[in-house]
Amino acid sequence: AQKVTQAQTEISVVEKEDVTLDCVYETRDTTYYLFWYKQPPSGELVFLIRRNSFDEQNEISGRYSWNFQKSTSSFNFTITASQVVDSAVYFCALSEAMGRRALTFGSGTRLQVQP
Amino acid sequence: DGGITQSPKYLFRKEGQNVTLSCEQNLNHDAMYWYRQDPGQGLRLIYYSQIVNDFQKGDIAEGYSVSREKKESFPLTVTSAQKNPTAFYLCASSSRQAGPPYEQYFGPGTRLTVT
Numbered sequence: 387a388q389k390v391t392q393a394q395t396e397i398s399v400v401e402k403e404d405v406t407l408d409c410v411y412e413t414r415d416t417t418y419y420l421f422w423y424k425q426p427p428s429g430e431l432v433f434l435i436r437r438n439s440f441d442e443q444n445e446i447s448g449r450y451s452w453n454f455q456k457s458t459s460s461f462n463f464t465i466t467a468s469q470v471v472d473s474a475v476y477f478c479a480l481s482e483a484m485g486r487r488a489l490t491f492g493s494g495t496r497l498q499v500q501p
Numbered sequence: 502d503g504g505i506t507q508s509p510k511y512l513f514r515k516e517g518q519n520v521t522l523s524c525e526q527n528l529n530h531d532a533m534y535w536y537r538q539d540p541g542q543g544l545r546l547i548y549y550s551q552i553v554n555d556f557q558k559g560d561i562a563e564g565y566s567v568s569r570e571k572k573e574s575f576p577l578t579v580t581s582a583q584k585n586p587t588a589f590y591l592c593a594s595s596s597r598q599a600g601p602p603y604e605q606y607f608g609p610g611t612r613l614t615v616t
Contacts, residue, residue: 395541421604429589431607477543486551487595487603488534488559491543 388413390480392492399468400500407463407495409478415439417483420454420461425475425494434476437461468499504528505608507592512613514586522577522611524592531597533575534605537561538589547590550575551597579613586615 389412399405411420422434435445437454445452449466465472475496479489505526514520524533532551536544546559550569564583569575575594579586589612593605 390543392543419603423607429591429610429612431591433604433606436604479543481603481605486546486549486557486559487532488546488549489536489544489593489605491536491545493541493543 388415388418388480388482388490390478390490390492392478392495394495395493396496396498398498398500401470402467403499404464404466405468405497405499407465407476407478407497409461409463409492411459411461411478411480413480413482415482415484419481419483421479421481421489422452422461422463423477423479425477427474431477434463465497468497470499470501473497473499505592505594505606507590507608507611510609510611512611514613514615516615517581518615519581520579520586520613520615522579522590522592522613524575524577524608525573526575526592526594526606526608527573528594528596528606529572530594530606531572532595532603533569534593534595535559535565535567535575535577536591536593538591538610544591547577579615586613588613 391410420437424432475494478492534549535547548567550556566578591610592608595603
């Protein structure tokens with residue numbers, strides 16, 4: 387069975403601080419996909435990034451960066467110079483390559499960025 | 502614009518009543534999914550359908566039913582057998598034709614309150 391763990395339930399930072407959201411996953415599949423979603427107060431899920439299991443290259447997109455380490459089964463997300471608009475719940479998710487291809491979500495990390 | 506619509510955004514029902522949540526997509530996606538989100542938790546899979554006229558139970562299907570008579574539509578019925586129906590319900594779809602990673606696109610969600 388697949389499992390995603392986001393141990394940080396809630397994080398509070400002051401604007402312009404850097405913050406890292408942790409994600410650890412478990413799967414027996416050799417091919418799988420990892421995702422990060424943002425959920426603002428409106429509730430809709432906003433896609434941020436996806437990574438496949440055979441691509442461990444880190445990625446940077448503006449103030450966002452992702453560190454994928456297969457050796458530790460982690461897919462961490464860093465926001466540099468956080469802003470109030472980054473306040474949301476962030477979910478890490480895992481998808482299998484075969485079968486139902488549904489997403490297995492972590493419990494989410496609520497990020498509050500104070501002005 | 503292409504996307505997924507869910508209606509209504511807020512839904513209130515009395516205990517013991519069945520209620521149907523709507524999900525429509527115009528993305529020409531084959532696969533559709535229903536997830537449930539409870540406060541402070543991640544999303545959990547209720548039902549999914551990878552093709553018209555076929556659907557499968559997810560991890561928490563008890564008390565729910567679905568149909569997939571049209572490619573564009575995947576309504577979810579919350580029956581009176583569902584013990585704790587109050588939750589936020591999200592519908593998603595993905596394209597099998599596009600190949601992996603079968604990225605899922607989410608609707609805006611329906612917040613159901615049963616009293």
